[in-house]
Amino acid sequence: MGHRTGGYAMDWRGRRTSRNVEDRRGMRMTGGRGLGIGATVAILLIGAFLGVDVTPFLNGTGSVTTAPAPTGPNRIDDDQEAFVATILAETEQAWGEIFTASRLEYREPSLVLFSGGTTSACGMADAAMGPFYCPGDRKVYLDMDFFRVMEQQLQAGGDFANAYVIAHEIGHHVQNELGTLGEVNTRRQRVGQAESNALSVRIELQADCYAGVWAHAASGRLRVTDDDIRQALATAARIGDDALQRAAGGRVVPDSFTHGTSDQRQRWFFQGYRSGDPNQCDTFGAGRL
Template sequence: MKWKGRQASRNVEDRRGQRVGGKGIAGIGGGFGLILVIVFTLLNGGNPGDIVNNIGLGEPEQSSGTYEGSAREEEMADFVSVVLRDTEEVWTDIFAENGLTYREPTLVIYKDQVESACGIAGSAVGPFYCPGDQKLYIDLSFYDDLSQQFNAPGDFAMAYVVAHEVGHHVQTLLGTTDEIMPLRNEMSETQFNKYLVRFELQADYYAGVWAHHAQGMGYLESGDVEEAMNAAHQIGDDTLQKQARGYVTPDSFTHGTSEQRKRWFDKGFQNGTIQGGDTFNAKNL
């Protein structure tokens, strides 16, 4: 990606100098409980204990300090800021074309642990979006995890991560989040998981829509889109579960299979519009 020298977003909070502590973890607002942090985590195929251990109850305390990241980490901070700026341009235009107004989200960069309107989460949770404050949360160490642990290297793979979380923001603005999340109180976990899969695949579609328009921004290079497609494949529920325990349990899927995630990203990439991303009524999911 030829991203250096491009304009960065102004909607970035750098909280790497803050420490979140106290007796425990803040309760999660919005009535959705623990599911919010889990749902909006890009990687949901690991040990649930990793998430539970980073989310609890209590009153948090915050203290600010100075933080000096490595040259590589600062470069990644600049990178995700540039990607966020490009998503702002794309979605502002798309919303305007559809007679809507796009409200830009905020990207929070943190280290180890962070407090959000959805509660407090540790870096083991991975990148996530909180509709309660309309912010994306990313620990930059995830770039290395994506490359080394999940076999999805490359700058555009990380750009896909940001675009996916922005996709959840688009869902919030369009009212999809408010329609889907209350259903968890009306059905079994297995039934609700089927809605979560469609919810996540729609975010993948929206990430593809952004990638479609990124082609005209002048910084995509040969192989970039393939990096995103590979990332979508590597984080499918079936692939992650096979790697973690050697078998899969489809009823527990919440993000979709590798094939589904890759296909819906590609569909968004080919279409480039909001239309065509109705995963909830799609017969061939």
């Protein structure tokens, strides 16, 4: 597979970049006196990783000025955008090849970069929501400040950790393309909260596994090292539902989990990475997560 040991040396610079990035950055939060940065960050982290809309907690901290969709072709303007566009291009190549091998067509998603807030087919997108995939318009939404928060508050930073986050969201697009996402979301509407949460966990763990499949496919091209993989696994551990509930100072409530425990997220990412086979990512048929 061509990966090496030693150092965080994922080599992403100078590679092909995707044409499917929409840059809507430049808008800002305005108005209101605001919470302190520590309190705001803590609230955003809870919402981002536990699947909770925390915007009511931010009332009075600033209104979101939204950026409209750009009308012209996108340009790569800075290092942040170059990184995102490169990782997106790598997901396009990996999943395009996987779908073609199964005689399927992979329709490439778009990735929207924004700051503060913007609009999506799933409603308002703002920083409190964290990165997310909207099946309504087949787009991933990402505020780059999320990576800074992830590094400073969770000590879960680095290029490969950030790539893992993007690949996870693209995993949801893969689920959408295969019909899994729509089917499971329909089931979730028909069951109680605890069962709905359990289905959400299986969706999220499958997206983690798909992120691992991508890492397997891209490891040679990006010169992924063993340390890069450890970086992704450490990130998965820090964003497990149990770890985040402990970090928030509360008790661990398994019935409220929506993304999976630290151990589960690590295990499914590594299963995808080790096998490189999306068929090994059947979290819905697994007796043990």
